[in-house]
Amino acid sequence: MPYIFPSQHQYRLVQISDCHLLASPDDYYQGIQPAKHLQAIVDELTLAEPDGIILTGDLVQQASALAYQLLADIMAPLSCPIFCLPGNHDDLAQLALLTQQPPFQPAMNLNLNNWQLLLLNTKGPTPSGVFPQAQQQWLQQQLRQSEASDCWLFCHHHPRPLGHSIDTHGQEDADILWQHIAAEPRIRGIAHGHSHYAYSARFGMVNIVGCPASSVQFLPTLEWQTNDQGPQWCEWIFSTDHAVQWQFKTLSRKGNE
Numbered sequence: 001m002p003y004i005f006p007s008q009h010q011y012r013l014v015q016i017s018d019c020h021l022l023a024s025p026d027d028y029y030q031g032i033q034p035a036k037h038l039q040a041i042v043d044e045l046t047l048a049e050p051d052g053i054i055l056t057g058d059l060v061q062q063a064s065a066l067a068y069q070l071l072a073d074i075m076a077p078l079s080c081p082i083f084c085l086p087g088n089h090d091d092l093a094q095l096a097l098l099t100q101q102p103p104f105q106p107a108m109n110l111n112l113n114n115w116q117l118l119l120l121n122t123k124g125p126t127p128s129g130v131f132p133q134a135q136q137q138w139l140q141q142q143l144r145q146s147e148a149s150d151c152w153l154f155c156h157h158h159p160r161p162l163g164h165s166i167d168t169h170g171q172e173d174a175d176i177l178w179q180h181i182a183a184e185p186r187i188r189g190i191a192h193g194h195s196h197y198a199y200s201a202r203f204g205m206v207n208i209v210g211c212p213a214s215s216v217q218f219l220p221t222l223e224w225q226t227n228d229q230g231p232q233w234c235e236w237i238f239s240t241d242h243a244v245q246w247q248f249k250t251l252s253r254k255g256n257e
Contacts, residue, residue, distance in 0.1 A: 003081060003107035005051060010239040011112045014045060015154070017056040017193030017233075018087065018213035021074075023066035030226045034061070034215040037231040038074050040251050041214055049080050050235070052110070054119065056193035056211060057087025057156030059095075068094045072101055081105045085119050087156040087194060088127040088169065109142050115238045116148035116186075120155040122171065129157025129194070131173035136180060143184050150242055153181070153190040158210060160203055165224040166195045181206055188244060191234070198232065198248040209234065209246055 005011060016038070022028075025035035045053075053075075060067035068091075075082055082104045084095055099106040110117040118139060124130035143151065157171045159178070171177060181187050182204070189207030196218035199210045212232035219225040230251050237245040 001107060002109040002111045003083070003105055004111045005113070007113055010237055011052070011115070012050045013117075013236040013238065014050045014053045015056055015191060015193075015211045015234040015236060016041060016053060016214050017156075017211040018058040018196055018215055019055070019071065020058055020061040020089065020213075020215045021067045021070050022061050023064050023070065025070060029061050030216045030228075032216055032228050035070060035074060038071075038214050040231045041233055042074055042077060044251060046077050049078060052080050053078065053082045054117075054154055055082065055084045056154055056191070057085045057123070058089045058193065059084065059087065060091075061089055063089065063091035063094055065094060068098050072098060072104070075103070079103055083107060083110065083119060085154060085156055085193075086121055086123040088123060088129075090123065092123070111148070112238050113240045114149045114242075115240075115244075116142070116146045116151045117238075118142050118151060118153050120153055122155045122157040124172070127169040129155070129169075129171040129173070131171070131177045136176065139180055143186070146186075149186065150188050150244075151184065151186045152188055152238070152244065155190065155192050157194045158192050158208075159190055160201070160208060162195060162197070162199075162210075162220070163222075164195065164197065164218065164220045165222055166197070166218055169194075178203070191236075191246075196226070198234070200246070207244075212248055212250075
């Protein structure tokens, strides 16, 4: 079932990705405490809550019940709906349990007036992304049933090579994915996580937006390197006049200490 937002002129959504939480808020990942990074973002968002939040995968580093409970505890001060996509580090069964706990929601189809946001599950048996037959059929069905004038896709894995080390674990079925996108002119763009790297690009007429990680960033190099640049996320504005805007946000490391 789709999640239908109240009718309004524009919607502010927040995308958070690659939190890489562990069992304890004091645990470390790549030299930082990811729970404290995510907590700093949530503290900022509580000052002016968005209309909704989309978590685009790798929410935990080790898929334990304790790590997902930590995620629930950190997000608990928020009252807006929270939608979750799995990344390669996530456990589908644990995520399914999480989305039964408000404010988390199980919907993968979001209706924002004349915008339709579709959340694709690209998790496969390896760290690389997949777009299997079941997801292809689901996407086609959602688009057939949609009366929206504009659509946007969200997923975990990057849909086009970046020329970075992360391409080792890119989207294996990228050609098939882009065939489906090309067949539907209402699809205005696709946003993802996984790359731990903030960027925007265009492929044909379609926008591609990479969300930075809430944990650490990956440097755009052929050798895998990480860098602590402070907690980061992406904010979105979807408007009924067909406009869409996005902005990358960063909190200073000093303010997070």
